[in-house]
Amino acid sequence: MLPGVPESVLIANRGEIARRIARTARRLGIRVIAVYSEADAELPFVAEADQAVLIGPAPPSLSYLNAEAILAAAARTGARAIHPGYGFLAENAEFARRVIDAGLTWVGPPPDAIAQMGDKISARNLMAAAGVPVADGSSEPVADAEAAVAVAARIGYPVMIKAAAGGGGIGMSVAEDADRLRTGFETARSRAERFFGSPAILLERFIARARHVEVQILGLADGTVIALGERDCSVQRRHQKVAEETPSPGVGPDLRERMLAAAVTAGQAVGYLGAGTVECLVDTQTGEFVFLEMNTRLQVEHPVTEMVTGIDLVEQQLRIADGADCGSGVRSVSPNGHAVELRVYAEDPVRFLPSPGVITQWREPAGVGVRVDAGYAAGNTVTPHYDPLLAKLIVHGADREQALDRAREALGSFQVTGPKTNLPFHAELLISAEFVSGDYDTSVVNRLRP
Amino acid sequence: MVEIRAEMVANVWKIVVAEGDAVGDGDTLVILESMKMEIPVLAEVAGLLIRLAVAEGDVIQEGDLIAVIE
Numbered sequence: 391m392l393p394g395v396p397e398s399v400l401i402a403n404r405g406e407i408a409r410r411i412a413r414t415a416r417r418l419g420i421r422v423i424a425v426y427s428e429a430d431a432e433l434p435f436v437a438e439a440d441q442a443v444l445i446g447p448a449p450p451s452l453s454y455l456n457a458e459a460i461l462a463a464a465a466r467t468g469a470r471a472i473h474p475g476y477g478f479l480a481e482n483a484e485f486a487r488r489v490i491d492a493g494l495t496w497v498g499p500p501p502d503a504i505a506q507m508g509d510k511i512s513a514r515n516l517m518a519a520a521g522v523p524v525a526d527g528s529s530e531p532v533a534d535a536e537a538a539v540a541v542a543a544r545i546g547y548p549v550m551i552k553a554a555a556g557g558g559g560i561g562m563s564v565a566e567d568a569d570r571l572r573t574g575f576e577t578a579r580s581r582a583e584r585f586f587g588s589p590a591i592l593l594e595r596f597i598a599r600a601r602h603v604e605v606q607i608l609g610l611a612d613g614t615v616i617a618l619g620e621r622d623c624s625v626q627r628r629h630q631k632v633a634e635e636t637p638s639p640g641v642g643p644d645l646r647e648r649m650l651a652a653a654v655t656a657g658q659a660v661g662y663l664g665a666g667t668v669e670c671l672v673d674t675q676t677g678e679f680v681f682l683e684m685n686t687r688l689q690v691e692h693p694v695t696e697m698v699t700g701i702d703l704v705e706q707q708l709r710i711a712d713g714a715d716c717g718s719g720v721r722s723v724s725p726n727g728h729a730v731e732l733r734v735y736a737e738d739p740v741r742f743l744p745s746p747g748v749i750t751q752w753r754e755p756a757g758v759g760v761r762v763d764a765g766y767a768a769g770n771t772v773t774p775h776y777d778p779l780l781a782k783l784i785v786h787g788a789d790r791e792q793a794l795d796r797a798r799e800a801l802g803s804f805q806v807t808g809p810k811t812n813l814p815f816h817a818e819l820l821i822s823a824e825f826v827s828g829d830y831d832t833s834v835v836n837r838l839r840p
Numbered sequence: 841m842v843e844i845r846a847e848m849v850a851n852v853w854k855i856v857v858a859e860g861d862a863v864g865d866g867d868t869l870v871i872l873e874s875m876k877m878e879i880p881v882l883a884e885v886a887g888l889l890i891r892l893a894v895a896e897g898d899v900i901q902e903g904d905l906i907a908v909i910e
Contacts, residue, residue: 560876628877736875744875746849774849774874774899 394714395420395705396471396495400464401439403475404454405765406781407688408435411473414704423467425460427453429773433765441467448775454478457485461492471495471711473704477777480687481508481557497711499609499686503660507684510554511592517681520659522652525671525680527594535572538593542571545595551575553582554590557685561585562629564596597673599831601640602626602682604669605653606695608706608720609662611713617650618695619725623669625819627742627835632812633819634691635730636698639790639828640672649679656684664710665692665703674831690733690779693763697729697786728793729786732801732816734764735778736809739818740839745810746772755800759786759793762804772809780811790828794820842885844907850874852898857907861889869907870894881906 398421401408412422412435424439429448436442443463446453453459455478464472472489474480480498483505489496498504507513511531518524526545531554532538542549542565551574553561561581565571575591583589606618622638623631641649653668667689669682692703701723706716736745752768764781766772772780785800787793798820804813815838822838824830850872857869863883869892872879883889891908894900 743879744848744850744877746874774851776875778875778877 395708395712397421398423398467398469399471399473399497399708400425400460400467400469401435401473401475402454402460402479403473403477404430404435404776405433406763406779407475407690407765409438409765410763411475411688411704412438414702415473415708418705418708420708423463423469425454425463427775429775433770434767435765443467448773450478450775457482457488461488464489464492464494469494471497471708473497473707474687476685476687476690481685483508495711497664497707499663499666500661503662504686506660507686508555509590510552510556510683511590513683514592514681516659517656520655522656522659522681523679525594525597525682528592531590532575532593535575538571538575538591539568541593542568545593548596548598550594550596551578552592552594553578553586553588554592555586555588556582557586557683597671597680599674599833600624601638601672601674601831602631602669603638603641603649603672603679604667604685604689605650606689606692606703607653607657607662607666607668608703608716609657609664609666609710610716610720611663611710612715613661615654615657615662616721617653618699618701618723620646620649621689621691621694623691624830624832625825625834626832627839631691631733632735632835633730633732633816634694635728635790635793636694637725637728638672640674640830645672645677645679652679652681656681660684662686665689665707690782691731693761693782693784694729694731697759697761697784698725698727699723700726727786727788728790729784730793730797731785732783732797732819733779733812734781734783734804734806734816735812736772736780737778737812738810739812739815742812742815744774744778746774747809748772749806749808751805751807753803753805754781755783755803757796757800759796760800761785780806780809783816794826841890842887842909843905844869844881844884844909846872846881846900846902846904846906848872848874848879848902850879850900852894852896852900853878855892855894855896857889857892859889859892863887863889863909872900883909885909
C-alpha cells in the first residue's frame with residue numbers, strides 16, 4: 391500500500407462502477423471489500439473483491455440503500471473507508487455523516503456540501519448568490535398546481551418541472567401551457583415523493599435547444615478547487631444520458647473559460663472536496679450557459695475526462711479523502727485529444743424499453759484507445775431491480791474524427807446476446823449526420839427516433 | 841377475449857383498474873416497474889376486464905398473463 395491512501399475500502403455499490411473503483415484500489419494496494427444483494431451474488435464485482443458481504447435481498451431499499459447493513463459490513467470486515475460510487479447512497483448527506491461518525495473515511499465531499507447541493511432549490515439560490523448564472527425559475531418549493539401556474543406566468547412557457555430532491559432525470563417533464571403544467575405538476579409530485587422521499591417541486595424556464603455540458607471539478611486537500619475540462623452529455627433519452635464526449639464540439643475557448651471558472655466558483659462556494667461535477671445547460675441560440683445542478687460524487691461518464699487528462703479520478707478521490715496532496719501533475723494538466731463514451735444499456739434499441747435477461751454471450755472490444763468498463767460477463771443474469779447499465783465503451787483518439795472512427799470499429803466487435811441492448815442504436819448514432827457534425831443538442835435522440 | 845401479457849420481467853408497481861371494470865382502448869391497466877423505469881400496461885381493446893392476474897408487488901416474467909379483457 392502506498393502512503394496517502396486508506397488501507398482498505400468498502401465499495402457501497404454494484405455493477406460496473408464497483409468494479410471500476412476496485413480496479414484502482416487494487417492498483418494502489420488497497421484491500422477491496424464488496425457488498426452485494428442476493429440478486430447480484432454471481433456478478434464479477436463480487437468475485438473479484440478481496441472480501442464480499444451479502445447485505446440483503448434484491449430491492450435497493452433492503453440492500454444498497456440499507457445504511458445499517460452497509461455500516462455493519464464495514465465494521466465486520468474492518469474497512470477503513472467507504473466509497474459510495476454514484477446513485478444509491480452517494481448523495482445522502484446523512485449516510486456520509488454516519489460513515490464519518492463511525493470513524494471511517496468517507497470518500498466523498500463534506501456532508502454539508504452534499505446537503506447544500508442535493509436540494510436543487512437551495513443549490514440554485516446558492517449559485518445565484520455566488521454569481522453563477524442560473525435559469526429563471528422558482529427560488530422556493532412550489533406549493534401546488536395553481537402556484538406553479540403563477541410561477542410559469544412570470545418566467546414564461548415552456549417550463550421544466552423538476553423534483554427538488556431529484557436526480558438522474560427521473561420526475562422531470564416539460565409543460566408548454568397551463569393545462570399541461572397542472573397535470574404535469576401532480577405527476578411530478580407523486581414521482582418525487584416515491585423516488586426521492588420529498589414532494590418538493592421547482593420550476594425552471596425550459597431552454598428549447600440546449601446542450602447539456604458539465605465541468606469536472608476536483609476539490610484538493612489544501613482547499614483549492616480545480617476544473618478538469620468539460621463533458622458534453624447532450625445525447626439523452628428520457629432526460630438520461632446515453633453518450634458523452636469531451637471536449638464538447640459546441641463549446642469554444644471563450645465559453646469554456648467562463649464555464650470552468652463558474653464551476654470552480656460553485657465548488658468554492660460549498661467548500662468542495664474530492665471529485666464533483668457542475669452540470670450546465672448551454673443555450674445553442676444565445677451561446678450562454680446556466681447552472682443546472684451539481685453532482686457531489688463520481689459521475690458515470692468520468693472516464694472520458696480520464697482518457698484525455700490521464701488522471702485517475704478514483705485515485706484522486708482516495709488520496710484527497712485521506713488528506714494527501716495530489717501532486718503538481720494534476721494542477722497543471724492540459725487535456726489531450728478527444729474521448730467518447732457510449733453507455734451500453736439492457737434495453738431495446740428502438741423504444742428503449744428495459745430488457746432484463748440472461749447473458750448468453752459477452753464479447754468486449756479491445757484496441758488502441760479503447761476502454762471497456764463492464765459490470766457483467768457471460769452467464770450473468772440482468773435483473774429488473776437496478777438501472778439498465780451493463781457497460782461503458784470509452785474510446786480515445788487524437789481528434790474527434792479519429793475517436794469516432796475507433797468507436798465505430800470497437801462497437802462493431804462488441805457482442806452481447808441474451809438481453810436486448812442499445813448497441814444497434816449507438817451504431818446508428820455514430821453515423822448520423824447530426825451527431826457526426828458535432829452540431830447537436832439534447833433532442834438529437836428524439837430526432838433519430840421520431 | 842383478449843389476453844394482456846407481460847413484455848418483460850418486471851415488478852408490478854401499481855394496479856390501476858379492478859376486475860369487472862369497463863376499460864377503453866389504450867386505458868392504463870397496471871403500471872410495471874423495471875430497471876428504474878415505470879412501464880404502463882395498456883388495454884389493447886375496449887371491453888370488460890374479466891380477470892386481473894397480478895397483484896401489487898408481484899414479480900412477473902416475460903409472457904406472464906396480466907389481465908383478460910372481454
